[in-house]
Amino acid sequence: MSDSQLILFLLPSILSLLLFFILTRRKQARFNLPPGNMGWPFIGETFAYLKHYSATSTGEFMEHHIARFGKIYKSHLFGEPTIVSADAGLNRFILQNEGSLFECSYPRSIGGILGKWSMLVLVGDMHRDMRIISLNFLSHARLRTHLLRDVEKHTLLVLNSWRENFIFSAQDEAKKFTFNLMAKHIMSMDPGKPETEQLKKEYVTFMKGVVSAPLNLPGTAYRKALQSRSIILKFIEQKMKERNGKIKGGVENLEEDDLLGWVLEHSNLSTEQILDLILSLLFAGHETSSVAIALSIYFLQSCPSAVQQLREEHLEIARTKKQSVEKGLNWDDYKKMEFTQCVISETLRLGNVVRFLHRKALKDVRYKGFDIPRGWKVLPVIAAVHLDSSLFDHPQHFNPWRWLQGGTSRGSSSCPSMSSSVNYFMPFGGGPRLCAGSELAKLEMAVFIHHLVLNYQWELADNDQAFAFPFVDFPKGLPIRVVKLHNLI
């Protein structure tokens, strides 16, 4: 091809690109956009935004941008023009107006790996239907009657396997606990069985891909995760076939009182929809709460006074139990764990398991004098609000006492603003997409902490800390060493 032929060939593409930029700029000029930096063409500022940083901070990118542009700024992220919000009021406004002004909008790669029927990517009526099923599975009644008992059983299974003077990964142990619990309640799979272990192995590969760059090339984590996804789906489908066989064969009183059984008997979902629902619940219900448990182990080891107060609270519960015939924890015991709830809230505030959410504007929206144009991506950064010093006193400090009723605090922190800050505390999101498993997550954390403080003292065996990649992870797995406590009760 000669030079002139090449120019002729490229000219239409160059002209359309130019036209696109001119039109976009003209359209943007109509709006009073917040200040900001759109970065490089196409990639924008995505790489800088995703650079890892300490999980107890907002990261250099956010700090720098907030200092320069304020809590609401524009950028270009994940391939789209974006409004980033570290503003507590705007974040709340975005989440409360889901479906009317804003809509959930995760990058396409998430749909590719979690499935197009995953709750994270669904919107509208289909999302509502799937949400009803999840809420039913995770209802308050089921928590009391089924889940509490099993949460305790699976906690003890993990904690009783710990050996003194051995060094092990607290993060892996927390994952083992939450995975076993989910596998049991979703598909009646028992811990330790070869099929459960095989599924867990595939799931680890799958997870690495969910959180990696979405490059579907040979050898990449994303490609391997897609392969694991197919294996996991085949596995779930096999379980479905077995279960359908039992239902058609008229087997009454199926032993399995799990999510799979419920959707097969009570919903009209297609096979593909059931597969994506199960896969995404396994994902949503296992990764997040295990990270939260690991974070609480991490924060508590550096706060002996909190461990002491927890121990007193749980000893009181255990002593009362000793005199009763009922051995396991019941709902009344759980409700007595008041300081534990403060520890849980503080862990979620400081550790920020989910740091930001993906939304897009459905209409042109005006907020505090700024315009958010229709079609733009909107990122409510919930972590930035939880670490905002105008809302939380000494936000980088692990201080569970700040959550005590009436803001009674201890040590250096007094927190007069707590009553209003609580409205901006959104570790589980908010509005119509509020986390369906928030109550289960808190229950898991509380029961785990109960048996942890009653049975063990622990310390870090190696320096490790949580990083936001932006998914939160301990690079060394949070290695700990434990000492068993005897005759405490």
Ligand code: HEM
């Ligand atoms: C500490 C642990 C957890 C945290 C921090 C957390 C956080 C969140 C957040 C922030 C969202 C909202 C996502 C969005 O609006 O885009 C969400 C949604 C969801 N979470 Fe959780 N989650 C946790 C544990 C769980 C557990 C144990 C389950 C149980 C299976 C679960 C199931 C779900 C589901 C089904 C949704 C989708 C809700 C919907 O779209 O209507 N989560 N979670």
